Every structure is written in structure tokens, then in C-alpha cells.
Amino acid sequence: MQMRVAGLSIALSTAMLATALGAAAPPAQGPPGAAPPRLQGKPNLSGIWQALTEANWDIRAHQARPGPPQFGALFAEPAGVGIVDGNEIPYQPWAAAKQKENFARRWELDPEAKCYMPGVPRATYMPFPFQIIQGTNKIVIAYAFASAGRLVHMDKVEDSPADNWMGWSRGRWDGDTLVVDVTSLIDQTWFDRAGNFHSEALHVIERYTPAGPNLIQYEATIEDPKVFTRPWTMAMPLHRRQERNAQLLEFQCVPFSEEMLYGQLRKGAN
Amino acid sequence: MRLIFVSAIALFALCAAAAPGSAHHSFAGEFDVDKPIKLQGTITRVEWINPHAWIHIDVRKPDGTVESWAIEGGTPNTLYRRGITRDSIKSGMVINVDGYLARDGSKKANGRDLTLPDGRKLFLSGTGANEQPNQR
Amino acid sequence: MRHDIRSFATAAALVLLASAPLGAQSFKTPWGDPDLQGTWTNQTLTPLERPAEFAGKPVLTEEEARAYEARLRQQNNADIRTPGTRRDVTVAYNDVWWDRGERIVADRRTSLIVDPADGRIPPMTPAGQARAAKARAANAAFGDNPAAPEDLDVYSRCIIRSALPRLSTGYNNNYEIVQTPGYVAILQEQIHDTRIIPVDGRPHLAGTVRQWLGDSRGRWEGDTLVVETTNFTDEARGSTFRDATRNMVLVERFRRVDAETIDYQFTVTDPDTWTRPWTVKMPWNKVDGLLYEYACHEGNYGLANTLRSARAAEKAAEQK
Numbered sequence: 260m261q262m263r264v265a266g267l268s269i270a271l272s273t274a275m276l277a278t279a280l281g282a283a284a285p286p287a288q289g290p291p292g293a294a295p296p297r298l299q300g301k302p303n304l305s306g307i308w309q310a311l312t313e314a315n316w317d318i319r320a321h322q323a324r325p326g327p328p329q330f331g332a333l334f335a336e337p338a339g340v341g342i343v344d345g346n347e348i349p350y351q352p353w354a355a356a357k358q359k360e361n362f363a364r365r366w367e368l369d370p371e372a373k374c375y376m377p378g379v380p381r382a383t384y385m386p387f388p389f390q391i392i393q394g395t396n397k398i399v400i401a402y403a404f405a406s407a408g409r410l411v412h413m414d415k416v417e418d419s420p421a422d423n424w425m426g427w428s429r430g431r432w433d434g435d436t437l438v439v440d441v442t443s444l445i446d447q448t449w450f451d452r453a454g455n456f457h458s459e460a461l462h463v464i465e466r467y468t469p470a471g472p473n474l475i476q477y478e479a480t481i482e483d484p485k486v487f488t489r490p491w492t493m494a495m496p497l498h499r500r501q502e503r504n505a506q507l508l509e510f511q512c513v514p515f516s517e518e519m520l521y522g523q524l525r526k527g528a529n
Numbered sequence: 530m531r532l533i534f535v536s537a538i539a540l541f542a543l544c545a546a547a548a549p550g551s552a553h554h555s556f557a558g559e560f561d562v563d564k565p566i567k568l569q570g571t572i573t574r575v576e577w578i579n580p581h582a583w584i585h586i587d588v589r590k591p592d593g594t595v596e597s598w599a600i601e602g603g604t605p606n607t608l609y610r611r612g613i614t615r616d617s618i619k620s621g622m623v624i625n626v627d628g629y630l631a632r633d634g635s636k637k638a639n640g641r642d643l644t645l646p647d648g649r650k651l652f653l654s655g656t657g658a659n660e661q662p663n664q665r
Numbered sequence: 666m667r668h669d670i671r672s673f674a675t676a677a678a679l680v681l682l683a684s685a686p687l688g689a690q691s692f693k694t695p696w697g698d699p700d701l702q703g704t705w706t707n708q709t710l711t712p713l714e715r716p717a718e719f720a721g722k723p724v725l726t727e728e729e730a731r732a733y734e735a736r737l738r739q740q741n742n743a744d745i746r747t748p749g750t751r752r753d754v755t756v757a758y759n760d761v762w763w764d765r766g767e768r769i770v771a772d773r774r775t776s777l778i779v780d781p782a783d784g785r786i787p788p789m790t791p792a793g794q795a796r797a798a799k800a801r802a803a804n805a806a807f808g809d810n811p812a813a814p815e816d817l818d819v820y821s822r823c824i825i826r827s828a829l830p831r832l833s834t835g836y837n838n839n840y841e842i843v844q845t846p847g848y849v850a851i852l853q854e855q856i857h858d859t860r861i862i863p864v865d866g867r868p869h870l871a872g873t874v875r876q877w878l879g880d881s882r883g884r885w886e887g888d889t890l891v892v893e894t895t896n897f898t899d900e901a902r903g904s905t906f907r908d909a910t911r912n913m914v915l916v917e918r919f920r921r922v923d924a925e926t927i928d929y930q931f932t933v934t935d936p937d938t939w940t941r942p943w944t945v946k947m948p949w950n951k952v953d954g955l956l957y958e959y960a961c962h963e964g965n966y967g968l969a970n971t972l973r974s975a976r977a978a979e980k981a982a983e984q985k
Contacts, residue, residue, distance in 0.1 A: 295846055299695055305845040375963045376857075390861060392850040394702055394843035395694060399850045401859035405962075408859045410841060410852060416955060420609040421577050423958040425857075447963075507861055509876045513824050513962045514901070517814040524972035526812035526979070555821060558809040558971040562754045578964035580823065601967070603762025606854070606957045607836045611761065629754050632809075632974035639757055642746065650744065652761045 294472030294499065298393060302435050302469045305393045307500040307507055310384040310477070313339025315371075317453035318384075318493060320346050327366065336452070342384065342493045348455060349488045361454025369452050373520060374512035376407040376424035378448025379441045379463050380479040380493065388500050390507040398430055398437070403510040411439050419443040422459055437467040458485040473499035559601075560639045564630035568638065569646070570598060572622045577605045577615055584640065586624065600626050600640040613652050624651055692921045694844055698864075699888045701842045701849065701919055701927060704956065705949040707831070708766040708838040710737045713945070715776035715784030722775055723784065730773045741765040764836045770948060771926075777832070779930075780944040789908075793938035797908040804902075810975035814968060818903030821968060823961035825877045826855040828906045829894060830915055830931045830945070839956050840949065849883055849890060856961045862892055870896050875911060877904060890919040909935045925951040 295303040313321075313336075320341035326334030350358060361368055371377060377385055382402045392399040398411040411430040419427035419442070427443040446459040462482040470476045475497040482490045522528060570586030582602040587595050608617075618624075625644045631637035643651035692700040715723070725733060739745075743760040747753045770777070776784030789797065807816050819825050827834070831853065841852040851860040862883040870880045875898035883892045892915075898904050899911040906913060913935040920928045927949040934942040 298845070303845065305848065373963075376960060390859075392843050392845045392848050392861065394845055394850075395700075397702070397841065397843045399841075399843045399852065399859060401850070401861060406856070406858050408852065408857050410843075410956065419957075420614055421605060421957065424960045424963060425958060504867070506863075506870070508870075508874065509878070511824060511877055513822065514815075516962075517822070521814050521969060521972055524969060524976060525814075526976070529976075555809065555811075555817065555971055556755045556757050557751055558811065559967055559974055560754050562749065562751050565748060576964070579959045580961050580965060581967060583966065601757075603758045604836050604959070606959060607762055607764050609957055610764070610954055613761075631970060633970060633977040635970075635973075637970065639754070641753060641756070641758060642744075643759060650759055650761065652759075 293501075299395065301432055302437075303393055304391045304398070304437060304467055304469065304475065307388050307390045307505050308475065308497040309388040309500055310386070310495050310497055312342055312384055312495050313337050314342045314384040314493075314495065315381070315386055315451055318342050318451045318455055319348065319453070321453070342495045344492045344494065347491070349491055351486060351488055354456075354486045358454050358456060361449070361456060363454075365452055365454050368454070370448055371452065372516065374405050374516040375447070376405050377402070378424055378444060379409070379426050379428075380465065380481075381448060381450055382407055382409075382425070383465075383477060383479070383497070384495060387510055388505075388507055401507060403507055405512055406509060411437075424448065426463070433466075435469060437465075439465040439467070441465065456486070457481070457483045460485045467497075470496070473501060556639060559632060560629040561632045562629060566626070566628060566630045566638050568598060568600075568626040568628075569623065570626070572618060572620050572624060573597070574620060575615070575618060579604050579606065582608075584618070584624070584643075586626070596636055598626075598636045598638065600628065600638055600643070602640050602643070608652060611652075617652060692924075696846050698844060698846070698885065699890065699921055700844065701890060701921055702844055703842060704952040704954060705840045705842065705927060706833075706838050706952050707840070707929065707947055707949050708764065708833045709768065709770050709777070709947055710734055710741075710766045711769040711774060711777055711947070713777050713832060714786060715778070719775040720783075723782070725769075725773045725775060727773070730769055734767070734769055737769075738765075738767065762836070764838070766833065774946075777945045777947045778943060779946045780932075781941070786907075787939045787941045787943050789938060790936070790940055793908060793935075796910075796938070800902070800908060807975075810978055811972065812975070814972070815901065817968065817971070819877070819901050820903055821971070822901070823856060823965045823968070824901065825858065825904070826961070828897070828904055829878055830906060830917065830933065832945075833947075837957075837959060839952060839954075841956050849892075852956060854956045855959050857959055862890075864890070869893075872896065875900070879915065888920055892917045892919070906933065907938075909933065909938045912937065919949075922948075 295305050297303055316336045317339060318341060321339055323338045324336040326336060366372065382389065382404065385404050387403040389400055389402040392401070396414040398413060399408065400411065401408045407425055409425045409428050411428040413430050416429065422443045422445040424445055426441040428439050428441050430437055430439045432438070441463040444459065444461045444463070446457065449456050460483050464480040466478040468476045476494070477497050478492060478494040480490055480492045481487070568586070568588050570588040573585045573587050575585070576583040582605045584600040584602060586598050586600060588598050589595050623646055625646060626638060626640055627642040628638040628640050645651060694700045741763070743756050743758060743763050778784045778786065781787055811817050814822055820827055837854045839854040843850045843852070847863060847865045849862045849864060851862070853860065858878060860878055860881055862881045864883040864885060866884065867882065869882055874880070875896050877898060879894040880896035881892050881894045883890055894915040897911045897913055905911060913933055915931060915933055917929065917931045922928045929949045930944060930946045932942050932944040
């Protein structure tokens with residue numbers, strides 16, 4: 260009887276000790292693709308996500324457009340209602356003209372064609388998935404396209420020593436919203452395939468707000484006093500990829516861009 | 530004695546980390562071992578990029594004309610970890626380049642040995658420079 | 666009852682003793698998995714294979730180790746010139762741009778390979794040797810004049826740097842591990858890749874899907890993360906590890922030893938390449954710093970320059 264009592268006491272005291280030490284029981288793992296439970300008192304945004312908009316073709320409202328004619332409808336561009344609040348990008352007059360030039364030469368100039376990293380916020384709404392891995396003081400956002408990736412520092416870090424294709428991201432919580440402040444962005448990325456662009460002064464503030472287990476409301480504020488007359492915002496939902504075997508696969512497009520970039524330097528090309 | 534060390538063992542040591550089937554970046558394909566070059570020029574701009582930084586300099590020739598040259602460096606990430614920043618070298622600075630000419634005949638060279646006019650190695654002067662990368 | 670109170674106190678004490686081994690620090694995430702998170706480097710001076718001078722000597726003494734380190738640092742010092750040699754061109758820049766490491770591994774082994782016991786890569790199979798010879802011949806055929814980007818290796822093309830498993834290279838040997846329930850992510854500075862390792866027991870991808878960094882699946886064995894990676898690709902030069910085939914199986918083991926160290930080991934198995942599996946052990950050491958972005962393809966002037974040089978050399982040869 261004394262043994263049984265002792266055994267019961269051990270079980271009880273283990274549980275009490277565990278609770279006292281604040282050790283959480285490992286959260287129940289649902290099927291792959293299910294929403295994970297809250298982590299360290301905050302929403303856990305981990306998972307594979309994707310935007311379902313036509314924004315990568317043009318972030319403003321636009322009608323359907325032809326693609327390169329030899330491919331018929333294959334690479335034509337669908338219409339979209341746009342993701343820009345007020346449907347207006349407040350360009351300075353010189354910049355509005357430059358955007359039109361970019362558009363006219365977009366198949367030649369778009370950095371996406373060269374498999375260059377897409378920058379922020381374009382990476383969010385390209386029509387390909389990305390994966391968030393929310394750690395204890397860092398959050399990884401890994402994009403399928405061009406194996407682009409970002410590390411969101413939730414702890415205090417120094418400034419970036421350089422300007423980067425994917426910027427330098429510092430995150431904090433505002434209630435249940437993850438706010439990411441992105442600086443040190445280079446000027447060579449576009450917002451979309453329509454030639455909407457920015458300078459190296461670009462500053463992006465992202466807000467990721469969970470709106471249900473499989474939905475994040477995403478908002479980005481764009482500031483760039485060299486190009487725009489005022490800050491502007493864009494917003495769209497992000498949907499969890501819920502396939503049973505959902506996995507972020509490589510979209511390693513560097514080899515696919517080599518003909519475009521180096522074809523004229525190939526032996527026998529000239 | 531030092532030369533014997535270097536020629537006998539160093540080549541092996543340098544290749545030690547390389548997988549036999551895959552060549553490193555083929556510097557010898559880009560720059561000509563038979564065309565060493567020495568230049569002195571004024572920095573006009575620096576591309577702090579990977580995989581190689583590029584230092585652009587204006588070289589004044591004896592006849593007074595100015596040529597623009599692009600000098601290839603290494604990865605800036607290593608410099609950042611030594612406390613070297615983009616402010617460490619600025620437009621207007623004069624540097625000496627001892628390297629090898631680009632094989633395609635363009636005005637490019639690799640910056641095999643970059644020094645200041647007083648002989649000090651580039652980057653190893655000034656605030657925070659010459660720090661060792663993170664010790665373990 | 667008074668029995669309960671006494672038993673409770675004893676039991677509580679026993680539980681405390683059982684869960685906190687004296688002298689050990691426990692690294693656990695808030696959800697109870699072993700914690701490997703942080704910024705790490707696998708940089709070391711220790712060579713992969715035991716050099717001939719240390720044959721039969723698996724470990725150095727303290728004194729030998731310090732002398733060996735000094736000698737290696739001297740050999741690696743890129744400020745030392747050998748003007749007019751091919752080596753001088755390939756060393757390429759001053760020592761300030763390089764980070765080949767300061768120390769050999771802390772346990773003073775003379776090779777990173779721990780199995781086989783001679784510290785050398787096991788013999789290749791005849792098929793493996795033939796494949797390696799073919800690769801060498803193809804390289805030699807174009808020499809310094811590649812016909813097209815695909816003649817060059819994945820490193821020069823900025824596709825991956827390099828195939829898994831990654832050994833330490835001349836610089837930027839940095840990794841960031843981030844964990845969440847069900848996943849371990851390993852960011853590699855070169856080339857901004859994120860290895861995402863599910864630890865939920867799901868099966869590998871179909872064999873028809875090949876990836877440059879393969880397909881990784883992890884599981885916890887006590888305190889050790891065991892990662893199995895398959896589904897490699899052989900579609901480009903250098904896309905496999907040391908002339909292995911796409912069917913190589915990589916098993917890595919990560920165990921947090923202390924605040925500053927991860928005990929990292931890998932075993933590679935490829936019966937079409939090596940006569941037996943072989944195992945490497947090299948610590949990952951904590952970095953007091955951050956990963957920086959390494960955009961490669963975006964700034965890869967060198968590839969265009971190399972192709973342009975090749976075309977110029979051919980033109981010059983024609984005109985002779």
C-alpha cells in the first residue's frame with residue numbers, strides 16, 4: 260500500500276512540477292496542414308501559405324492582356340481587381356512616366372524573368388507558396404520562387420551592413436498581429452510584372468493578422484519618398500495550403516534564366 | 530623556406546575542401562595568368578554585392594587620359610563580419626591594384642593584392658578593421 | 666494522511682533528481698523538443714581526410730595541434746603571393762576577404778572522417794571511378810573555355826553552393842537553425858537556401874521529384890535530430906556530393922552538446938559510388954553574429970565574363 264501511494268504521489272508530483280516549471284506539454288500535432296496551436300502566448304503563423312490574387316501581373320485593377328503572341332493564351336495575363344487601397348499608386352510625375360516605360364519593356368526588364376529574388380512585398384503575392392517557420396526568437400519565411408528567403412528578427416539586431424534583395428526584417432507583436440518592419444531593400448526589384456517600381460529608400464511595414472485557423476489577413480504599407488508622393492497600402496488574404504502532403508518545393512529557376520541572360524555568349528551563337 | 534611550404538603543401542590544403550568533381554569558380558577562366566597588371570586609380574564607386582564585390586576605379590594614364598576599370602574582390606559578407614563597412618572605402622580614395630587582366634580584353638582585373646599608396650593592405654586600416662572573424 | 670505528505674516530498678525530490686542530471690544543462694524549446702536554435706558555423710581547419718603525414722595517428726597532442734594550426738593558417742594566408750602562377754590567380758584576393766578558420770576541431774582529430782578508421786574516403790566502386798574519370802575528362806575538354814553555362818558547375822552558376830552535405834569552404838560557412846513544432850529549418854548563408862525538415866514522420870517525396878538540396882525528413886532520437894535526405898539530382902555538374910549518384914542517402918545527426926556546440930555528424934551511403942558508407946564528425950560552433958544575405962545569381966558577372974573570355978580566346982585562336 261505504501262508503494263502504491265508513493266507511485267501515485269510520484270505521478271502527481273511530476274505533473275505538479277511540470278506545471279510549476281511552466282513546461283507546456285507538446286502541442287497535439289494535427290494532420291499535416293492543420294493550424295498549429297498558439298505558441299508562447301501568441302498565434303503560431305507556421306505553415307505553408309499562398310495568396311490567391313492576380314497581383315503579380317499587376318497590383319492595380321487591370322483587364323486581361325495578351326502574352327508573347329507565339330505562346331497563344333499560355334502566358335496571357337488575367338484581369339484582376341487589384342490589391343492597392345484606393346487603386347492608386349501615388350507616383351511622383353517622373354516616376355509615373357518611368358513606370359509606363361517599364362511596362363512597355365516588361366518582358367525584357369522584369370527581374371522575375373531573370374529569376375532574381377523578388378523582394379518584399381512582391382514575394383508574398385507571387386502565385387507560388389511560401390512557408391513560415393515561427394521559432395522562439397526568429398521567424399523564417401521561405402519562398403518557393405528562386406529559393407528566396409527572409410529571416411525576421413524578433414530579437415534586437417544591428418542594422419544591415421548592406422542593402423539586400425529581400426531586405427532586413429525586424430518583427431514584433433501588436434496583439435495577435437505580427438508586424439514586420441523591412442528596411443535596407445535594394446532598388447532593383449519590382450512590385451509586379453507591370454513595371455511598378457521603387458527606389459532604395461523603400462520602407463515596407465507588413466502586418467500579418469490571423470483571421471481563422473487557415474487565413475491570414477496581410478497588409479503592407481509602402482513608403483518611398485524618392486518615388487511616391489505619400490505612403491500607400493495594399494492588402495490581401497493569405498490562404499493555408501491544406502493538402503494532406505503539402506510541402507514547399509524548390510522553384511530553382513536560375514538554370515531556366517540562363518538562356519535569356521547568357522544565350523548570346525554561348526559558343527556558336529554569333 | 531616559406532616558398533617551399535607554400536608550393537609543396539598549400540596547393541593541397543587549398544583544394545582540401547573542394548569536391549573533386551566540381552571546380553570552384555573558375556578564376557583562371559576569367560583572368561589571364563600570363564597578363565599580370567599593376568594599376569593605380571581613384572575609386573568612383575563600389576558594388577557591395579555577392580558573389581564578388583566590384584571596385585570601380587578611374588586610372589589616369591601617362592598621356593592624361595582617364596580609363597575606367599572594374600576590379601573584382603571577394604565576398605563583402607566576410608568584410609562585414611570583420612567590422613568593415615561600406616564607409617571603409619569611399620569614392621575619391623586612391624588604391625593600388627596588383628592583379629591579373631581579364632581574358633576578354635575588357636578593362637577588368639581581379640584585385641589579387643589591393644593596397645593603399647603607403648603600402649598598407651586595403652581594408653586593414655581605420656575603425657574596426659583588421660578584426661578577426663568570430664572566434665570560437 | 667501523513668503517509669501522503671512524506672511520500673510526496675520524497676517523490677518530488679526523486680523527480681527533481683531524475684529530470685535534471687547533475688552538471689548538465691538542458692536545451693529544450695518551450696514545447697519540449699531539444700533546442701538546436703541559433704547561429705552556427707562549421708568552419709574548421711581540420712581536413713576531411715587524414716593527411717599522409719598523420720597516417721595511423723587519429724588524434725594530435727595539444728602541442729602538435731597548436732603547431733599544425735599555425736602551419737595551416739600560414740598556408741592559407743592569401744596575402745602570400747606566388748606571382749605568375751595559376752595558383753596566384755585562383756587564390757584571387759587578399760586574406761581579408763577569406764575566412765578559412767583559425768582552429769582545428771576541439772578534440773584534435775586529424776581528419777573529419779571518423780569511419781573508416783583510417784580517416785580516408787573508402788575506395789570508389791568501378792562505376793564510381795568511371796563516372797569520376799568521365800567528369801574530369803569533360804572538365805579538361807573545355808579547360809578555361811566553357812561553351813555554355815551548363816559546362817560550368819553549380820557553384821559557378823550560382824545554383825547551389827554546394828551539394829549536401831556541406832563541408833566548410835573558404836568563407837560564409839554560417840547557418841541559422843529555427844524550430845517550430847513539427848519542423849526544423851536550417852538556413853544556409855550560401856546561397857540563401859532554407860532546408861525545411863519536417864519531423865512529423867511523413868514519407869519522402871516521390872522518386873520522380875528531385876531537388877538540388879534533396880528531400881529531408883527528420884525524427885528525434887532522444888536528444889538527437891536525425892535527418893535523412895534523399896531525392897538528389899544529377900542533372901548538372903557538381904549537383905551531387907563528390908561524384909555520387911542521385912541515389913545517395915545522406916543521414917545527418919545534430920545533438921546540442923552545450924551552449925556553444927552542436928555535435929554534427931553525417932553518413933553518406935551510395936553503393937554505386939563508394940564500396941561502403943563513410944561518416945564525418947565536425948562540430949557546429951556558436952557564432953556571435955548574424956547571417957547576411959548572399960544573393961549570388963543576381964550579381965554573377967563572373968559567369969558572363971568567363972563565357973565572354975572563352976569566346977574571345979576562340980576568336981583569337983581562329984585569327985592566328
